[in-house]
Amino acid sequence: MSDFDDLDLSRRLRAAAGDDPDLASAHAAVGRRVRRVRRTRAAVLSSTAVVLLVVGTVAAMSPNGTDRRVGVADA
């Protein structure tokens, strides 16, 4: 027991802190929030992948690609 233990104060503080919260509903709430964050992350990742794919495809199909040849200048 340390010098700072004060049983009466501890008891009053614990009484003021209230009863134990409902574990089942809190657990369900945490599960919902985890699923929501994971869904959001998955959506962001898949959207980014789709955007990159589209940009890459457009760049590859563009006629102004890298194999553009310079024509001979007319005299």
Add this chain to the structure above:
Amino acid sequence: MDPRLDPLDQPSVVVALQTGPRRAGDTEATELDALFRLHYGRLVRALTLVAGDRELAADAVQEAFVKAHLRWRRLQHYDDPVGWIRRVAINCLGDGHRRRGRKEQALERLHGDATRGAQTDTDSTHEAMSRRTGDTDGVMALLQALPRQQRICVALFHVDGLSVAEVADALGISEGAVKFHLHQGRERLRSTPGLRAGRTTPDLPPPHPHDLPPHDLPPHDGGPRP
């Protein structure tokens, strides 16, 4: 081959074959569920004293457990994952408090109510807080008058049942600072008539199952309380 030596005959293997392979997610869920069951209630009760509001405290602790779920692969190798969760919950509580303060200030400015807000008596705020938390002897209101760091020290030590060293670790301050805060907090709380030492308390509410003396609490994170 001796059937007793056949690895496929071992009971654990039989169970694993019957139930299918154990996935990483199962382990995460099991270990975190155990941590949740053990620590959620105590954390919420301790942070209720810090925030003065049960819902804010529960929200901060839930947010900390959500972050733990998302980082469990790294977190499970930590020496004290509960300490990490506790620190995150305290930080979330501070962030929420700051956000709420900014929101209230903005609303006050919006309604041109700043002068009335400045005149609000702190006693009435404390009374409202006591009503909101069901605090009958005004302990909650007194706690809110303490500096935040002091309040956290008092709550973690007396309600969460942490040792001085564990409180210091949770807050990232020295043990001497924790002892100072505990001493100051106790002196201030004891300076009120209802909390003076040696007072007989016939109107004390019946003890809660968790109202054991701190040294009777189960060891925190596997370590005995010094």
